[in-house]
Amino acid sequence: MKRKKIIFISIFIILVILFVVLLTNVLGIFFNKSNCENVYLDFASKNENTIFSINKIVLFSNCNAKNKNAVASNFTIENLYQYTDIAIFLNNNSQDNNLENTLKSVKLENLQYVEKPSIGSQKLAYKNLTSFAESVIPEDNIFEKDLNFSISSNDSEDLTTPTLYNNCANPIVLSYINENIKNDYTITDTSSPITYDGSLLKKCGVLLNSLQCKISFDIIITNNLDQEFKCTVYIEPPLENEDKSLYDGALTLTQNCNYNFIRYK
DSSP, X not given: OHHHHHHHHHHHHHHHHHHHHHHHHHHHHHHHXXXXXXXXXXXXXXXXXXXXXXXXXXXXXXXXXXXXXXXXXXXXXXXXXXXXXEEEEEEOOOSXXXXXXXXXXXXXXXXXXXXXXXXXXXXXXXXXXXXXTSSOOOOSSBOSSEEEEEEEOOTTOOOSSSEEETTSOSOEEEEEEEEEEESSEEEOOOSSOOOSSTHHHHHTTOOXXXXXXXXXXXXXXXXXXXXXXXXXXXXXXXXXXXXXBGGGSOEEEEEEEEEEOEEOO
């Protein structure tokens, strides 16, 4: 009888332990599911309407050289570079300027070179809108870890430093530069005119596929309700389109896109 009693108690204890473990797992699954549902519902409620988006990006690609030295039968260049100016148009999806759809702060971060050119040295920098599509290499406001924009309500603000109007009236303008593609390179064929554009790449024997690049970065927006939004943008500097390549000169590409900012706070 004593042995049977011990066996019974042992089985009872094991069953109780199994029940407690099972109950703990079931409750854990229930609460995790409930928490996940709450997170999803909260996310959905925050993003029921699109407050900020990007519907257009304009890209201008060209080429130039910093120093040029000509003699009777040849032409030598220093620092052959290719650049792409980028205009990213923010859309606040409203005709009215209120606290929800006006900018309080804008920051770029998490710059990634998803694909890097096989030649040259690359950088990305803020560029003044008035210099868009001009062969001007920005030396300041280099985008490495992050790039912060000042926000202004003055429609005649100086744009020499990173500045955006709070109603999204002006685009985010950046310049991608790939420098030192060729240095101390002599062009011996001077039978045809030398122009300082993409045709220099062909004269210097630079293959377009060696310049292929793809970059990505995050745009972080805080509006005047202190709500925070995020969008990851991917940029590929154009080297050719359907009927033209950079060898033919400059390229301009307008991308109609659909980047929506996700509100996460």
